Amino acid sequence: MRDALRRLCKRLDLRGTILLSTEGINLFVAGPEESVQKLLDALRKIPGLEKLEAKESFTSYQPFRRMLVKIKKEIIAFGIDGIEPAERTAPKLPPRQLKQWLDEGKPLMLYDVRNDYEVKVGTFENAVPAGIDTFRDFPKAVASLPEDAKNTPVVMFCTGGIRCEKAGPFMEQAGFSEVYQLEGGILKYFELVGGDHYQGDCFVFDQRVAVDPRLQESAVAQCFVCQTPLTTEEQNSPLYVPGESCPHCFKSAQETMAEVVAKRQAKLKEVTTPLPGSIPYTNTRRLFVSSEQKGKMLYEVFAEKVPAASQGFWEKMVEQKLLVEVIHHQDERLVEYRAADPTVPLVAGQLFEQRYPGTTEPDVSTDIQILYEDSGLIVVSKPAPLPMHPCGRFNKNSLISFLEQVYHPQKLRIAHRLDANTTGVAILSRTSAVARQVQPQFEQGKVEKRYLALVHGHPPQDEFVCDQPIGTSRVTGGGRRVEEGGQPSRTDFVVRKRFADGTALLEVSPKTGRTNQIRLHIWHLGFPIVGDPMYQQGGVMQQKQTLDVDEPPMCLHAWEVRFRHPQTAEMVTFQAPAPAWANAAQH
Incomplete structure (x- = not known):
């Protein structure tokens, strides 16, 4: 058929x-x-x-x-067994008979069994709406009617009478003694009677949206997004943008952002529970042979690349086949892994891979808070300890590794780097085009940055500057030193408060962006940051870089960052809430 x-x-x-x-x-x-x-x-x-x-x-x-x-199994989805409209329905009340009853003021209950969005367009005077979003909710609506309604004549109605075919028998089963259904529904009433005792229009399920009592298309429109019928007044609202929003579904930028952030936070929790690096895996690191290293032997080159590793370490890696050469064939999909041969001189362009089976990483803080995102940028409040990117003992347990799972398949670029132990505003670009516009602002000193720092000691001046050059070479434990001939560097400091315990809260504005700059400059001046594992009191530099997750925090916080947005060219400011140590210090 x-x-x-x-x-x-x-x-x-x-x-x-x-x-x-x-x-x-x-x-x-x-x-x-x-x-x-x-x-x-x-x-x-x-x-x-x-x-x-x-x-x-x-x-x-x-x-x-x-x-x-x-x-279809059911013409109108109802989900209640025992209701067979083909066998039995409630008595049908002709439209003219209903009009006569209403003209006479006959005691009865007009019951609108349509969905709320349909009732909004129009209904009979003094009708009781079912108050439902879908017809499957009808049984619950009937159960909520007052008990004395069961002894009152009930005339139910819908658009064309179809839903009443099921609603009537159900109400009879529920104990209502006298139930009628308006024959042909509202549309038949309009056709035979007109608009007497009816207020508004009737919603219909086609492009007309609604018809008036003359069965002519009315001025009611329908929102493309949420499907809500819209009155003329609602169509004139500034919140109504055809195809985009209406007064019923419009969301402010803040509301939309809150919804997006909530979803991201839920995904973050999913990807960090348990911590990816806590599950043993085979970690890999790759080493590339440059043209300057051509003709040298493997152990000699690797000693240059990784000074901390002895030749014995590399010999053991080779013996256990944990150092392999990676060979890419012309068919890029075909990759061959071959055991490294230390007896053959190296060739420029060779690629080797170190393998570390059974790797687990130290725990990190996962209290990452997404502050803002749009099509170009992601701004987060980074906790500590948490490395920004894979390095050293951390690979899977890093901010970029977490976020790239949340924002997959995008490849994120870090615009504002923070040390693993530093908390606060971290900025990432979502595309290479955005990165090309954001990164130069940081490199050229066009970004305004404000940090909070708790330091040992009381600087004598309320405002002071350190402009000592910083060396580029790593020293003990990977740190840096103030070094004549190093990179020009400048950090401005303002004392916000001095405390009886011998510490002071500073507001810090780095004007350049060197590695460890704030920590090194304030340490060089004799006021090391509280909790810094490397730059410590008395001019001592330790080898430890990253704190353990259960150790007291390093009290340095990237509080505020201000720069020009790459897409709008407007100045934007992002601020991360001050951590507990900073709030406690100010009270």
Whole structure:
């Protein structure tokens, strides 16, 4: 039958929807009047549909986009067993009879069984709405009606009478003694009676959205996004942008951001529970042979690349086949791994891979707070200890590793680097094009940065500067030193408060961006940061770089960053809430 109806409707140039079920048939179709009549004539020849009635209205255009013929278990989804509209329905009340009752003021309850968004467009005077979002909620709505309503005549109604075919028998089962359904629904009432006792228009399920009591298309529109019917007043609202939003679904930038951030935070929790680096895995590091190293032997070159590793270490790696050469063939998908041979001189361009099976990484803080994101930038409040990127003992347990899982498949670029032990604002670019606009601002000193630092000692001046050059070479434990001939560097300091315990809270503004700059400059001046594992009191430099997760924090916080947005060219400011140690120090 479905295929036959499809062919017939196509031949008659009809569009709309026909629903077929063991319960019966339901259809909304539009086309030339003669074609519609031919379809109805064909349907009335089907056994059981001889008395099929139609509700007609006219429009100057085709309100449906396509023709669908569907087979469904239920014409109207209800989900309640024992309701068989093909066998029994509530008594049908003709529209003119309802008008007479309403004219006479007959005691009754008009019950609107439609969804709330339909009722919003219009309903009968003094009608009781079911208060539902979907017809499946109807049983719960009936259960909430007052008990004395069961002894009151109930006249239920819907758009065309289809939903009442199920609603009536259900209400009778629920104990309502006198239930009627408006025959033909609101549309038939409009056709035979007009708009008496009715307020507003009637929502319809086609491009007209709603019709008035004359069955003419009304001024009601429908939001493309949330499907809510819109009055003329709502269409004039500045929040109504066709295809984008309406007063019912519009969300401010702050609301949208909050929703996005909530989803990101949930994903962050998922990817960091458990910590990826806490599960043993085979870590790998790659070493590339440069043209300057061409012809040298493997142990000699690797001693240059990794001074901390002895030749014995490399010999053991080779013996255990944990140092392999990576060979990429012309077919880029084919990669060969070959045991490293220390007896053969190296060739420029060779690539070696170190393997460390059973690797686990130290725990890190995962209290990452996403402060802002748009199509170009991600701004987070970084906790500590947490390295920004894979390095040393940390590979999977790093900020960039976590975030790239959350923002997969994007490749993120770090614009504002922080030490593993430093908390606060960290900025990442979401595309290479954005990175090319953001990164130069940091490199050229065009970014305003403000930090909070708790230091040992009381600087004598309230405001002071350190402009000592910083060397580029690593020293003990990977740190840096003030070094004549080093990179020009400048850090401005303001004392916010001095404390009785011998510490002081500083506001710090680095004007350049050298490695460890703030920590090194303030240490050089004799006021090391509280909790710094490397630059310690008395001019002592330790080898430890990253604190353990359960150790007291290093009291340095990237509080505020201000720069020009790469997409809008406007100045933007991002601030990370001050940590507990800074708040405690200020009270």
